[in-house]
Amino acid sequence: MKGLELSKEYYEAYGKKMLEEDFADCLPYISVGLLGSGSEVLGFDDDVSEDHDFEPGFCVFLPEENVIDRKRAFEMERAYAKLPSEFRGYTKLKVAPAGGARHGVVRLSDFLNEKLGCANGVLDTYAWLKIPTNYLCEVTKGEIFYDGDGTLSTIREKLLLMPKDIRLKRLAGHLLLMSQSGQYNYPRMVKRGELAAAGLCVDEFVRNALASIYLLNNEYMPYYKWQFRGLKELDILSELALPLEMLMITGNEMNKTQEKADRIEFVAGMIIEELMSQGITSAICGDLAKHAVSVNDYVSDGNLRNMNILSGV
Numbered sequence: 556m557k558g559l560e561l562s563k564e565y566y567e568a569y570g571k572k573m574l575e576e577d578f579a580d581c582l583p584y585i586s587v588g589l590l591g592s593g594s595e596v597l598g599f600d601d602d603v604s605e606d607h608d609f610e611p612g613f614c615v616f617l618p619e620e621n622v623i624d625r626k627r628a629f630e631m632e633r634a635y636a637k638l639p640s641e642f643r644g645y646t647k648l649k650v651a652p653a654g655g656a657r658h659g660v661v662r663l664s665d666f667l668n669e670k671l672g673c674a675n676g677v678l679d680t681y682a683w684l685k686i687p688t689n690y691l692c693e694v695t696k697g698e699i700f701y702d703g704d705g706t707l708s709t710i711r712e713k714l715l716l717m718p719k720d721i722r723l724k725r726l727a728g729h730l731l732l733m734s735q736s737g738q739y740n741y742p743r744m745v746k747r748g749e750l751a752a753a754g755l756c757v758d759e760f761v762r763n764a765l766a767s768i769y770l771l772n773n774e775y776m777p778y779y780k781w782q783f784r785g786l787k788e789l790d791i792l793s794e795l796a797l798p799l800e801m802l803m804i805t806g807n808e809m810n811k812t813q814e815k816a817d818r819i820e821f822v823a824g825m826i827i828e829e830l831m832s833q834g835i836t837s838a839i840c841g842d843l844a845k846h847a848v849s850v851n852d853y854v855s856d857g858n859l860r861n862m863n864i865l866s867g868v
Contacts, residue, residue, distance in 0.1 A: 556643060558595020558609060559698060562658075565611040566700050569638045574615070574701075577634055581623055586616040586663065586707040588699035591670070593657055596697040597777055599784050611642040612658030613700065616666060616707055632660045663707060670694050676710035680859060683721040684867045688766075691717075692775040716773055720854045723835060725867035726770040727851035730826075732763040732868060734843035737819040745816070750807040757802050757815065764799060764822055766868075768792045771829050792829060798822055 566587060574582060591614065594600040600609070615631065617623050636659075640647045664674035670690045672682060695711050702708045717725075737760030744753040765786060769776035772789045776782055786796045798818050805811055823843050830836040836849040847864060854860035 556645075557598065558593065558600045559589055559598060561611050561643060561645060562589040562595070562613045563698065563700055565638075565642050566613045568642070570613055570615075570635075571701070573634055573638065578627075578631055581617075581627065581631070582701075583703045584618045584622050585701075585703050586699060587613055587701040588616075588697060588707075589613055589658075590697040590699075591657055591666070591693050592778070594781065596693060597781060597785070599781055609645070610648045610658065611645050612647060614658055614666075615660045616663040617660060618706070619662070619664060628660060628662075635660050667694070667710070671714075676714060678714075680721070683718060684724065688769065688775040689778040692777045695775065696777075717770075717775070720856050720859055721867065722770055722773065723850055723854050724859055724862070724864075726767055726835075727847045727854075728865045728868035729763040729766045729770065730830075730843050730847035730850060731864055733760055733767065733823065733826075734847060736760040736763065738823060738843055741819060742812075742816055745807075745809075745812045750809075750812075753812065754807045757807070757819075760819060760822075761799050761802055763868075764795070764826065767826055768795060771826070771833065792825060795822055795825055 570587065574585070574587070578585075589596060595609070615635065617628055617631070620628075638647075667676050668674050670693055671678065671686060676694070678686065691714060695714050699708060699711075736756045741753055741756040741760065744750070744756055765782050766776055768786060768789065768791070769782075772791045774785075774789060777785050783796060783800065786799075787793055798821055802815055802818055802822075805815060807815070820841070824841060827836070827841065827843065827846055830846055830850065835853050836846045837852070838845040838849040840846075851860060851864050
C-alpha cells in the first residue's frame with residue numbers, strides 16, 4: 556500500500572473524528588496532510604520502503620501560540636498519540652526515525668523554519684539561491700487533506716515555481732560546473748592516468764546535469780537517492796536517464812574512458828539543444844561554459860545577474 560494512501564485513510568478513519576469531536580475550536584486554524592521527508596511524500600515508496608520509517612500517520616500543522624496556545628497544542632499531541640497503533644497491517648513507530656518524527660502535531664512555523672529557514676515561507680533572493688531544492692520539494696509535494704483557513708495551501712502555491720531569474724542563475728552555475736568537470740577536467744584526468752579523480756569528475760558532471768535538467772523542467776530536484784527516479788518522470792530530457800546512469804555505473808578503466816567522454820558530450824549536446832529551444836541562450840557552440848555565461852546574461856535583475864555565476868550552486 557502506498558504511504559500517502561495509507562496516511563490519508565488513517566486520517567479519515569481516526570484523525571478526522573478526533574479533531575472534529577475534541578478540537579472543533581481549532582479546526583478553522585489548522586492544516587492536516589502528509590508533507591516533508593520520506594519517499595511516500597513523493598509517491599516513490601515501494602515494498603522496500605516498508606523496512607524502515609514507514610507507518611500510518613499524518614501531520615497536523617498548528618498556527619502560532621496566540622491562536623492555539625501551548626496547553627491546547629499539548630492536548631492535541633496527546634490525543635494524536637492515543638490514536639490506534641495498528642492500521643491495515645501497519646504499526647506506528649515507537650522510536651522517531653533519524654531526523655525526527657515525520658508525523659504528528661507541529662507548529663507550521665517550526666516546520667517551515669526547518670525546511671526553508673523562515674517561519675512564513677517567504678523567501679528572499681539569497682534564500683532562493685541557496686536553499687537545497689529537496690527542501691522546497693518536501694514542502695510542495697505530498698498532499699493536504701484539510702486546510703482550515705488556507706494558509707498552508709497559499710504558502711505552497713507561492714513556492715510551487717522558482718522565480719525565473721533565480722532559476723536561470725542557478726542553471727547557469729550548474730552548466731558551468733558541468734563544463735568544468737565533464738568537458739574539461741574529465742579528459743585531462745584520464746590523460747594523466749588519474750582514474751579515481753576522473754571518477755570524481757564524472758560524479759560532479761552527473762550531479763550538475765541532474766540539477767540542470769530539473770531546472771529546465773521547472774521542477775524541484777528531490778533528495779539525492781530519488782533524483783534518478785524523479786528524472787524518469789520529467790517531461791523534458793527524461794531520456795537522459797540512461798546515459799547518465801551509464802556514466803555512474805560504468806568503471807573508469809582506460810578502455811571505457813572514450814565511451815564515457817562521448818557520453819558526456821552527448822548529454823551536454825542534448826542539454827544545449829533544450830537551452831536553445833527554451834530561448835535562454837544565445838551561444839552557438841558545444842561548450843557548456845559559454846552557454847552558462849549566456850544563460851546568466853538572460854537574468855533580468857541586474858544585481859542578481861552581476862553576482863558570481865556560481866552564487867546559485
